[in-house]
Amino acid sequence: MGKKDLNIFEKMRGIYTPVTEIRRKVLAAVARMIVEDQPPRNIEYIPYQIIDKDIPTYRESVFKERAIVRERIRLAFGMELKEFGAHGPIHDDDVINTITDSKILKRPIVNVIKAGCERCPEHSFIVTDLCRGCIAHPCTSVCPKNAVSIQKGKSFIDQSKCIRCGRCAQVCPYNAIAYRERPCAAACGVKAITSDDYGFADINYNLCVSCGMCIVSCPFGAIGEKSEIVQIITAIKKGKRVYAEIAPAFINQFGPLATPAKIHSALLKMGFLDIKEVALGADKVVLKEAEELVKLIKQKKEPHISKDQRNFIGTSCCTSWKMCADHHFPNLAKNNISESFAPMVETARVIKNKDPEGIVVFIGPCIAKKEECFIPEVKSLVDFVMTFEELVAVFQAFDIDPVDLTEEESINDASSIGRNFPVAGGVAQAIIQQTRALLPESEKNCDITHINADTLAECLKMLKKLKSEKYDPKPLVVEGMACPFGCIGGPGSLSSLNRAKIAVKKFAEEAENTLPSEYLKKK
Amino acid sequence: MIKIEICCGLNCLAHGGQELLDILENNEKYKKNCEIKCVNCLNECGDTAENSPVIKINDKIYKKITADCMMNLIENFISK
Numbered sequence: 337m338g339k340k341d342l343n344i345f346e347k348m349r350g351i352y353t354p355v356t357e358i359r360r361k362v363l364a365a366v367a368r369m370i371v372e373d374q375p376p377r378n379i380e381y382i383p384y385q386i387i388d389k390d391i392p393t394y395r396e397s398v399f400k401e402r403a404i405v406r407e408r409i410r411l412a413f414g415m416e417l418k419e420f421g422a423h424g425p426i427h428d429d430d431v432i433n434t435i436t437d438s439k440i441l442k443r444p445i446v447n448v449i450k451a452g453c454e455r456c457p458e459h460s461f462i463v464t465d466l467c468r469g470c471i472a473h474p475c476t477s478v479c480p481k482n483a484v485s486i487q488k489g490k491s492f493i494d495q496s497k498c499i500r501c502g503r504c505a506q507v508c509p510y511n512a513i514a515y516r517e518r519p520c521a522a523a524c525g526v527k528a529i530t531s532d533d534y535g536f537a538d539i540n541y542n543l544c545v546s547c548g549m550c551i552v553s554c555p556f557g558a559i560g561e562k563s564e565i566v567q568i569i570t571a572i573k574k575g576k577r578v579y580a581e582i583a584p585a586f587i588n589q590f591g592p593l594a595t596p597a598k599i600h601s602a603l604l605k606m607g608f609l610d611i612k613e614v615a616l617g618a619d620k621v622v623l624k625e626a627e628e629l630v631k632l633i634k635q636k637k638e639p640h641i642s643k644d645q646r647n648f649i650g651t652s653c654c655t656s657w658k659m660c661a662d663h664h665f666p667n668l669a670k671n672n673i674s675e676s677f678a679p680m681v682e683t684a685r686v687i688k689n690k691d692p693e694g695i696v697v698f699i700g701p702c703i704a705k706k707e708e709c710f711i712p713e714v715k716s717l718v719d720f721v722m723t724f725e726e727l728v729a730v731f732q733a734f735d736i737d738p739v740d741l742t743e744e745e746s747i748n749d750a751s752s753i754g755r756n757f758p759v760a761g762g763v764a765q766a767i768i769q770q771t772r773a774l775l776p777e778s779e780k781n782c783d784i785t786h787i788n789a790d791t792l793a794e795c796l797k798m799l800k801k802l803k804s805e806k807y808d809p810k811p812l813v814v815e816g817m818a819c820p821f822g823c824i825g826g827p828g829s830l831s832s833l834n835r836a837k838i839a840v841k842k843f844a845e846e847a848e849n850t851l852p853s854e855y856l857k858k859k
Numbered sequence: 860m861i862k863i864e865i866c867c868g869l870n871c872l873a874h875g876g877q878e879l880l881d882i883l884e885n886n887e888k889y890k891k892n893c894e895i896k897c898v899n900c901l902n903e904c905g906d907t908a909e910n911s912p913v914i915k916i917n918d919k920i921y922k923k924i925t926a927d928c929m930m931n932l933i934e935n936f937i938s939k
Contacts, residue, residue, distance in 0.1 A: 352875035352926070360873050364907070385907075591867040591877060592897050728873045732908065737869040739899050830873065832881045 344522040344553055345791065345820040350832040354394060355557035361386050362405060363565065363726055366412040367733035370569045376431045382409050383426075404452040404558075411449075411560045414441050414567065420450045437571035437695070439719060445546045445561050445706045448537045452558035455535040459517035461498060461505055463491045466512035475504035475513060523553035525792025525818070526660055543663070547656040547792060547818040548703035548827030561703050561827075564720045565730055571695050571720075572607040579691070580608040581683045583700030584615040584750070585758035585823040588839035589724045589831045590738055596843065597743035602736050604744075610687070614700065615750030617682030618653070618757045618766070619852030624676040625649055626770035626853075629812060633775070633782065645671045648802070648814050651763045653678045655704040656818030657795055665799045672814070677714070679757065680705055684717040695719045699727055701758075701826025704818065723828025751855060752847035758823035759840055760790040764815035773851050788815035790822055861893040861936045864915040868900025874911035875926075882926055892937050 365382045383402035387393070395401050406426045407417055413434045434440055469489040476484045476491070483497035484504050491512070493504070505513035520537050521529040528543035529550060537558065539550075551559045572578050580603050590599060603611050629649050650673030652658055661669040676682075684696045697720045698705055706721045708714050722730070731737070753766040764786040772780055787807065789798040795816040801807060802814065819825040824836040831839075849855040865871075865880050883895050903920055904911040910922040916932060924932075 350878060350881060352878040357874060361908075364873075368907075590869065591872040592880070593867045593899065594869075725873075728869060731869055732873070737900055739868055831877060835881070 343820075344519060345549070345825065347519075348553060348555065349820075349825070353555075355555065358386060358394075358405065358557060359408070359560070360725060360729060362408045363412055363563065363729035364732045366409060366563075367565050367569060367726075367729045370435065370566050371573070371730075371733040373573075376435060377427050379409060379413075379427050379431055380425065400451065404449055407449040407451060408560055411447060412563045412565065414562050414564055416442065417447050417449060434566055435570055437567060437574055437576055439564070439709075439715075440567060441562055441564055441706065441709075443707075443710060444539070444541050444544065445703060446539060446544060446548060446551060447560055447562070448539060449558050449560055450536045452556055453536045454556050454558070455531075456518040456520075456537075457516065457535075458531060459500060459515070459521065460495055461493055461500060461502060461513055462516055463493060464512050464514050466510045467491050467508075468510055468512070470509065472509075474507040474509070478503040478507050519553045519555055520550040520559060523549040525549070525794075525796065526664075545656040545659040545663075545792070545818065546704045546707035549792075549819070551703070552827045562706070563722075563726055564706070565722060565726050568697055568720050568722055569730060569733070577609050577691060577694045578607065578697060579687045579694050580611045580697050580699055581614050581617075581680065581687065582611060582747075583680070583698070583702070583758065583823065584613065584618065584755045584843075585701045585826065585829060585836065585840065586699070586724065587843045588836050589701070589829055590728065592835075594738040595743060597746040598738040598741050600747050601741040601744050602731060602738035605736055605741065606730070606734050608697070609694070611747065612683050612687060613747050613749035613755075614679045614683045614698070615754035615757065616686065617679035617684075618754035619751050619856060620682040621653060621674075621676050621679050622753060622763075622766045622770050623852045623856060625651065625674050625767050626774055628674060628676075629767060629771045629784070630774050632812065633771075633779070633784075647810065648672050648812050649674055649767065651767070651813075651815045652676050653757065653763060654817050654819075654823075655702070655708040656792065657816035659704075659707070660792055660795060660818070661799055661816065664796060665803055668799060668803055678705075678708065679754075680708070681714050681717055688717055697722055699724065701819075701823050701829035703827050723826075724830055725828045728830065748848065750847060751849040751852045752844040753850065754852060755844035755847055756840065759837055760817050760820075760822035761788045761815065762822065763817075764788050764813045767813050770851055770853060773853060783809070784813065785809050785811045786813035786815065787811045788817070790817040790825075791820050792818050861933065862896075862915075862917050863893045863933070864896050864898045864901075866899075866901045866904070866911075866913040866915075867897040868902075868904065870900070870904040870908035871912040874908050876912040876914075879912060879914065879924070879926060879929055882930070888937075889933060893933065 383405040386405045387401045392398050467490045481497045483494045526543045528540045530538050532538040652674040680698045696718050699722050756762040768784050789795045821833050883889050901913050903913045
């Protein structure tokens with residue numbers, strides 16, 4: 337008896353692999369180099385620190401292993417990758433330019449390290465050794481394109497004829513026909529990963545929404561994202577006024593012993609002036625979207641007067657989901673998805689209102705937020721973005737361990753429904769709860785239907801169904817999340833999903849207020 | 860009862876400690892036979908986390924331990 341089939345997102349997550357190890361070690365080494373003020377040419381030593389053996393461990397030669405680490409280092413500095421064949425020293429003038437406190441990040445965020453890509457074949461059905469060449473050979477009978485034949489006593493699939501319908505695999509009594517796909521392409525919900533002329537993975541940046549799922553799904557670690565840790569550390573070291581805003585998914589990401597208060601102390605010790613919970617911005621977004629929903633419910637009652645084409649409230653906090661909806665269903669998205677900015681932006685606004693000159697660093701599980709910072713309005717508010725994984729590397733470089741610190745001040749910026757944001761379904765629930773509180777007494781118990789989807793492939797399916805109006809009753813709140821299980825499944829997260837989910841719920845219960853409207857008015 | 864202490868310091872956490880904890884907590888057999896405890900940094904991980912993850916089984920330190928290695932060890936202890 338086999339175990340339950342896992343989807344691509346569940347396969348490698350929560351397992352510590354050498355790919356994860358290299359990724360984290362590179363980040364830590366780069367961070368350490370900047371923290372210790374080492375000269376830029378020391379960047380050349382890092383590949384030798386990471387790949388310190390003389391015999392190959394992961395690939396065919398140590399030289400290739402180091403070449404790939406060099407590319408990772410370039411990404412960690414926020415630099416562009418070097419094209420294949422253009423390999424020079426990593427230490428060029430561009431290294432010196434990256435050691436600055438201003439933003440140097442350029443598109444694209446998610447990059448294929450071609451030297452590391454093993455050119456996995458594109459998706460296809462293949463006959464495995466399990467084939468016994470049976471007399472019945474139903475595979476040949478069901479193929480609509482006549483692509484399956486028996487050759488040398490075994491089943492054979494002519495790939496030029498195959499349309500990948502999977503009928504042959506379905507009928508094989510020995511399960512001898514397997515579906516093989518590229519993990520990166522399987523993880524990409526928007527089908528942005530193709531092959532270039534040589535078979536290396538290639539990202540179509542017109543479609544890519546920087547969700548980062550391919551990064552954590554590639555078993556060869558050939559896809560990486562640019563990082564801003566070098567600029568963040570430089571800003572802190574220069575004594576700039578740097579503020580941190582930390583996403584609600586942070587609970588339990590740094591281990592069961594690192595309580596929110598300890599993380600708060602650790603961030604302060606690192607040199608951040610103040611730390612705000614992004615759940616505060618989440619509360620503001622909920623309040624805005626709930627007000628939109630109240631308006632929408634009113635309109636629905638008087639359909640003859642309203643000229644508004646709005647049918648539902650689409651959540652706006654997940655950047656990848658919003659970009660994906662805008663691209664594939666522009667009209668639907670324009671009419672229905674909320675105009676309000678993501679919680680990250682709202683929280684940054686609170687900080688910038690107090691200190692316009694301050695530098696705001698968003699810390700979260702999300703890579704798409706790096707992409708969001710290219711939007712002009714966002715750019716002026718959020719300066720840098722760092723993932724939890726990168727934050728751990730920076731902590732390691734500063735030699736700060738949250739577990740060893742004392743709890744000074746606990747974070748208390750937000751309501752419990754704002755803190756519930758990072759779990760799939762949390763945003764929709766938050767909006768509904770807040771809306772019920774805003775509605776007049778007589779309407780409090782009216783039906784507010786909602787749907788939600790996590791992972792981009794599911795989101796696109798949901799949007800397609802919405803467009804063709806297949807839902808009954810029609811949903812009023814539509815939540816989309818690009819990552820499996822919501823933000824806690826983000827590519828920059830460290831904790832296992834189950835543990836994160838439980839911890840987020842517990843932290844939400846600890847909040848002093850349940851609804852954003854209760855305390856935002858007080859402030 | 861086998862006493863297992865998992866280092867939950869930052870280095871070990873980033874380099875596989877959390878995953879070891881997941882394995883232990885999701886296995887009924889281990890939960891029944893072992894006393895699992897998360898502890899502060901055991902100070903065995905080294906400057907650049909080269910020895911992470913570190914765990915302590917019955918007061919003996921095991922460095923740079925992998926998941927399969929840990930499971931083997933525990934199985935051995937249980938069968939003793």
